[in-house]
Amino acid sequence: xxxxxxxxxxxxxxxxxxxxxxxxVPAKAASTINVLMVGNPQMKDLQTLTADNFTAxxxxxxxxxxxxxxxxxxxxxxxxxxxxxxxxxxxxxxxxVANWGGTGKIKSLDSLVAxxxxxxxxxxxxxxxxxxxxxxxxxxxxxxxxxxxxLMYRADLAKKAGAVIPLHPTWAQVEAAAAKMNDKxxxxxxxxxxxxxxxxxxxxxxxxxxxxxxxxxxxxxxKAQVNAKPFVDAVSLYVNLLKKYGEPAPTQAGFTECxxxxxxxxxxxxxxATSATGSIEKASFSKYAGKFAYAxxxxxxxxxSGWLWAWAFSIEGASKQEANAWKFISWxxxxxxxxxxxxxxxxxxxxxGKRASTYANAKYTAAASAYYKVVLGSLQxxxxxxxxxxxxxxxxxxxxxxxxxADLGTAVSQEVAxxxxxxxxxxxxxxxxxxxxxxxxAKYAK
Amino acid sequence: MRKSNxxxxxxxxxxxxxVTLLTWxxxxxxxxxxxxxxxxxxxxxxxxxxxxxxxxxxxTLGNYxxxxxxxxxxxxxxxxxxxxxxxxxxxxxxxxxxYALSIKPIKKSKDVLAFFLSTxxxxxxxxxxxxxxxxxxxxxxxxxxxxxxxxxxxxxxxSVWMLRSFLKEIPKDLxxxxxxxxxxxxxxxxxxxxxxxMPGIAATALICFIFTWNEFxxxxxxxxxxxxxxxxxLVGFVTAEGLFFAHLAAVSIVVSLPVVIxxxxxxxxxxxxxxxxxxx
Numbered sequence: 001x002x003x004x005x006x007x008x009x010x011x012x013x014x015x016x017x018x019x020x021x022x023x024x025v026p027a028k029a030a031s032t033i034n035v036l037m038v039g040n041p042q043m044k045d046l047q048t049l050t051a052d053n054f055t056a057x058x059x060x061x062x063x064x065x066x067x068x069x070x071x072x073x074x075x076x077x078x079x080x081x082x083x084x085x086x087x088x089x090x091x092x093x094x095x096x097v098a099n100w101g102g103t104g105k106i107k108s109l110d111s112l113v114a115x116x117x118x119x120x121x122x123x124x125x126x127x128x129x130x131x132x133x134x135x136x137x138x139x140x141x142x143x144x145x146x147x148x149x150x151l152m153y154r155a156d157l158a159k160k161a162g163a164v165i166p167l168h169p170t171w172a173q174v175e176a177a178a179a180k181m182n183d184k185x186x187x188x189x190x191x192x193x194x195x196x197x198x199x200x201x202x203x204x205x206x207x208x209x210x211x212x213x214x215x216x217x218x219x220x221x222x223k224a225q226v227n228a229k230p231f232v233d234a235v236s237l238y239v240n241l242l243k244k245y246g247e248p249a250p251t252q253a254g255f256t257e258c259x260x261x262x263x264x265x266x267x268x269x270x271x272x273a274t275s276a277t278g279s280i281e282k283a284s285f286s287k288y289a290g291k292f293a294y295a296x297x298x299x300x301x302x303x304x305s306g307w308l309w310a311w312a313f314s315i316e317g318a319s320k321q322e323a324n325a326w327k328f329i330s331w332x333x334x335x336x337x338x339x340x341x342x343x344x345x346x347x348x349x350x351x352x353g354k355r356a357s358t359y360a361n362a363k364y365t366a367a368a369s370a371y372y373k374v375v376l377g378s379l380q381x382x383x384x385x386x387x388x389x390x391x392x393x394x395x396x397x398x399x400x401x402x403x404x405x406a407d408l409g410t411a412v413s414q415e416v417a418x419x420x421x422x423x424x425x426x427x428x429x430x431x432x433x434x435x436x437x438x439x440x441x442a443k444y445a446k
Numbered sequence: 447m448r449k450s451n452x453x454x455x456x457x458x459x460x461x462x463x464x465v466t467l468l469t470w471x472x473x474x475x476x477x478x479x480x481x482x483x484x485x486x487x488x489x490x491x492x493x494x495x496x497x498x499x500x501x502x503x504x505x506t507l508g509n510y511x512x513x514x515x516x517x518x519x520x521x522x523x524x525x526x527x528x529x530x531x532x533x534x535x536x537x538x539x540x541x542x543x544x545y546a547l548s549i550k551p552i553k554k555s556k557d558v559l560a561f562f563l564s565t566x567x568x569x570x571x572x573x574x575x576x577x578x579x580x581x582x583x584x585x586x587x588x589x590x591x592x593x594x595x596x597x598x599x600x601x602x603x604x605s606v607w608m609l610r611s612f613l614k615e616i617p618k619d620l621x622x623x624x625x626x627x628x629x630x631x632x633x634x635x636x637x638x639x640x641x642x643x644m645p646g647i648a649a650t651a652l653i654c655f656i657f658t659w660n661e662f663x664x665x666x667x668x669x670x671x672x673x674x675x676x677x678x679x680l681v682g683f684v685t686a687e688g689l690f691f692a693h694l695a696a697v698s699i700v701v702s703l704p705v706v707i708x709x710x711x712x713x714x715x716x717x718x719x720x721x722x723x724x725x726x
Contacts, residue, residue, distance in 0.1 A: 034671050041688045047516070063671040064517075066682035071666060078667065084582050086670035200686075255686055260495040263689065279688045285491050 032061040033088040033324050036075060038311060039066045041278060042145050042351040043091070045341060046332055053340060054331050060324050069093075069200070080105045085318030088325040092314050094131045094384070095200075097141045098394070098401030101134025106314040108138040112326040119330045123355045131384045131395065132312050141312035142333040145275065146353030148297070148306035148378035149208060149398075150371075152262065152276060153269040155293035157181050157188070161268075167374070171209065171237055171298045174269070178245040181268035190245030192267035193238065196254035197417045199399065199409025204307060205271055206416070207398040207409075208297060210234040211388040212305035217400050217408075217437060220391040222445035224437035226412065227430040236426045239419050251417040263287060271298065273309070274353065274375045281348055281370065294374040296381075301389055304381035307398040310354065338364075353379055393444065404440045411436050487695035494692035509696035518700060521679035524590050526704070528675055529658040532597035536605050536654050537647065539598075544609035545635055549621055559610070562603040570600070570663055581668055588670035596664050601654040608653070612646025613639065648715035652708060659705050676701045 037043045047064050055061055065087070067075060076090045080100060092100065100106045113121050121129070124143065132141045151174065153165055163177035174191070182190030194202050210216070215230030225231055242250040247261055259279050261267040263286035270276070279285045280292055297306035313329045315322055331337055335357045338350045347367035352358045352375070359365065359376045368375075387397040394401040399409070412433035419429040486494045487510070493503035547555045577596065578587070586592040616639060624638045640647065662677040669678065680701050683694045709716065 036670075039682050039685045041685065044516070065671045065674060065678075067666075067678075068681060068684040069686045071681060075666070078578065079670075082579070082582060084587055086588055256689065259687075260689055263492060264496060273687070275687055283492075285689050287492060 031059055031324065032063060033321050033328060034063045034065070034086060035089040035091075035313075035328070036065050036067070036072065036079070036087040037091045038069050038072045040275075040311065042275075042349070043311075045345055045349060045351075046144075046337075049337075049340060049344065050328075050332075054328060058324075058327055058331075060327060062328060080316055083318040085316055085320070087316055088319040088321045089313050089329060090316055091144070092141050092312055093200075094308065094310050094312070095396065095399045095401060095405070097132050097312060097314065098134070098396065099403050100314070101132075101138070101140035102136045105317045106140050107317055107319070107322065108134075108140060109142060109315070109326070109329075110138050112322075112330075113139060113142075116326070116330050118336075119334060120355075120357075123335065123357050125354060125356065125379055127308055127379060127382050127384065128310055128354050131308055132310060141310075141314040142329050143310040143312045143354040144333055145351035146308070146310040146379060147273045147275040148308055148353070148375065148382050149205060149272060150274050150297055150306060150374050150378055151269060151271050151295040152280065152292055153177070153181075153295070154262075154265075154288060154291055156291050157183075157268045158293070165269075165293070165295050168296045169298045171212070171300055174271070174298045175237070175241060175245075178241060178269060182245040183268070187266055189247040189261065189267045191241055191269040191271070192247045192253065192258035192261050193242055193250070193271060194254050194258065195242055195246070195250030195417060195420050196252060196257070197410060197413040198254070199406050199413065201254040202413040202416060203409045204273075204309075204398045206235065206238050206413075208305045208307050208387075209238055211397065212298070212300045212302045213237075214301045214389045216388050216390055216392060217405075218393050218441055218444075220393050222393055222441045224434055224441045226437045227427070227434040232427055232430055235416060235419070235430060239416065239426055242420050243422075251420050262292075274306075274371070274378060277368070277371050277375070278348065290370075292370065294371040296374055296378060302387075304378070305387075306378035306382050308379070308382035308384050309398070342367075402440070402444070404443070408436055408440050483695045483698055486692055487699050489692050491689040491692045494695070495689060509692050510700065512693060513697045513700050516679075516682075518676075518679060518697070521674055521676045522701075522704075524593075524669075524673055525659055525676040525701075527590050528594045528597055528673075529655050531591070531594040532601065532658050533651050533654040535594075535598050536601045537651055540602055540605035540609050540650070541640075541647065542635060543606045544613050545631075545639070547606065548610045548613040549616070549618065549639070559607070562606050565599075565603050574663065574667055577664075578668060587668055588672045588674075590669075590673040593664065593669060593673055593675070596668070597658045597661065600661070600664075601657055604657075605650050605654055608650045609643070609646060612643050612650075615646075616642055645715045645718035648712050652712050652716055655708055656705050 037047070043066065047066065050062050072091065073096065076092065076096065078084065079086050080090060083105070090106070113119055125146065128143045128146050129139060132143060133139050151165070151169060158165055158177065158181060161180040163180040164173075165177050166173065178190030181188070194205055196202055207217070210231050213230045213234035215228060215234050216225050218224055247253050247258065247267055253261070255272060255276070258267065258270050258272060259276055262270050262280050265288055281289050283289045297304065299305045313333065315325045315329070319325055333354070335355055338352070338355070338358055341350050342363055347364045350358065350364055352364070359372060365372050382397060384395045384397055386392070399405055415424070415429035415432050416426070418424050419426045485499070488505050488507065489503050490506055493500060496503070546552050547559055552558070581587045581592060620638065621634055624634050629638060660677060662681070665675045666678050666681070669675065680694070680697050683690055683697050
């Protein structure tokens with residue numbers, strides 16, 4: 001009996017201690033904000049510079065949680081949708097802003113921007129403001145860095161192979177250049193393209209090809225167009241390029257793999273994000289830094305076909321630290337911060353692609369002389385409201401700004417991946433995709 | 447036709463060499479990924495992705511330096527708190543429970559055991575949403591002690607089963623003798639049975655510690671900045687833009703070290719424990 005009492009007493013003490021510990025939640029200091037960020041190099045730089053600069057100047061401590069893109073999206077969805085408010089600031093891509101803006105789950109930044117002349121809204125590219133605004137035209141996120149897409153290639157290999165790549169190439173010219181530069185014997189692929197399934201992987205570059213071939217996912221009145229001729233032609237070109245001149249195991253290759261292939265000299269050309277210059281032109285990442293040349297996104301029927309993307313900061317609807325959160329966003333997305341990065345970490349590390357003043361900075365343009373004009377031109381010519389040859393139902397160049405697109409794009413990309421590996425024809429893959437797209441279209445069609 | 451002694455000796459020696467070679471081969475095969483990660487972790491990013499690998503690439507410890515400047519300390523500390531706290535409490539609860547289900551089986555002990563096991567039938571992902579909402583309602587999201595409680599619930603059924611199997615190996619006469627000598631249940635548990643079943647307890651503790659240390663699903667979903675553990679920190683090095691293999695390898699080594707050290711320290715008990723009871 002005595003021993004039983006002792007066991008009960010020990011258990012009671014244990015449970016009481018644990019309950020006390022659990023309930024003793026350390027209160028967050030009023031001058032502390034929590035930021036959820038995607039783990040891209042520009043964000044890591046921000047993490048490094050914040051304490052000695054922003055916190056030192058304002059006294060506001062910033063706690064960062066850094067996650068890869070997919071985990072970040074899940075976390076944002078959880079926190080924002082449930083109103084948990086664990087984070088004051090969340091990092092959103094342009095696609096996510098289009099979905100969250102106007103729901104009340106993230107705050108409009110209009111009044112904060114209007115009251116903060118130092119942020120200088122007029123300096124931010126109009127395409128960025130458009131892309132980060134909701135359907136109600138209110139601004140919901142401030143761009144940290146922006147990007148378009150362009151063709152990157154090894155100038156030395158092009159010269160050696162006699163390949164001519166104009167500043168504004170067509171896809172036919174790119175195909176011809178890939179054929180000439182393809183050197184499988186020496187392990188150099190003619191071109192590297194994302195074949196890894198995923199709406200944000202394979203279908204980011206592929207949708208821009210579809211756009212310029214005259215295709216679209218949906219018409220303005222929500223008719224699915226996935227197996228229409230322009231869509232099929234675009235995907236056929238992409239699949240053939242990969243089959244004939246692409247990297248080994250293309251369905252395993254996303255941005256990182258192509259980045260690595262270019263850095264290691266395993267690919268001669270790469271069509272992808274303009275932000276890739278940050279790694280392929282960095283000597284500590286790339287063996288061929290300084291040997292690359294750049295051209296605009298290849299076209300067929302449109303004048304331009306580069307995509308538009310930004311990683312941007314939003315304030316959660318549930319945040320109680322709106323003023324401090326904006327102070328941080330204003331600092332991190334300012335030209336003052338860009339100058340700080342340039343001075344401390346080098347001008348090619350600047351989170352560029354969002355402000356006109358960046359491209360007027362002589363130090364930046366000198367460091368980025370190989371590519372800044374193409375990047376600037378691509379960003380200025382990208383129109384998220386009118387990216388193809390026909391009117392669209394939503395904004396977005398390489399995505400359709402509806403929540404269902406992530407699943408739809410990923411499912412269709414898996415079918416395209418089967419076509420890349422020879423498991424089915426492009427037509428068969430896109431016929432399956434059409435059925436999936438019709439289900440989504442039916443939800444929106446009136 | 448009888449084989450000569452020499453021939454038998456030769457065959458037995460050849461067999462022994464083959465087994466030794468096979469063992470070494472399997473050992474190296476299992477060790478190779480760890481060796482590879484270690485090798486990449488001391489390379490620059492530009493060399494880490496080279497295939498075939500360049501063995502003479504420059505050596506650097508810079509990746510390890512960056513692991514700690516990026517704030518690994520808090521994440522590792524959270525992992526230590528969650529793992530140690532949950533492992534200790536799991537053992538404190540599972541050991542008496544295992545006694546009551548093996549040495550002195552209570553009524554319906556088989557049903558109780560089946561119930562414990564049934565709690566593992568539900569995939570953790572299925573319980574995630576309710577758990578998240580409950581923790582949000584009671585304001586315990588991003589709380590390391592709340593995470594430890596979840597880990598206790600996660601490891602308790604398995605631990606009860608493991609410890610029960612270890613305790614069942616102990617002769618009941620020993621318990622009866624102790625009872626005749628007037629020993630209380632607590633004394634029997636901690637003075638008589640614990641020293642004998644220590645390898646089993648150590649094996650259970652290590653398995654709980656490893657499961658908790660490596661747990662990712664709950665950690666990433668119910669913690670934020672304050673209570674995030676080492677696996678959440680590790681995954682932050684994966685980026686969609688830029689190369690990350692060398693940094694990821696360095697942080698993987700740092701995050702794996704505590705478990706490796708714990709396993710190394712408990713090696714002899716672990717081997718004895720694992721060859722004794724449930725995992726036999």
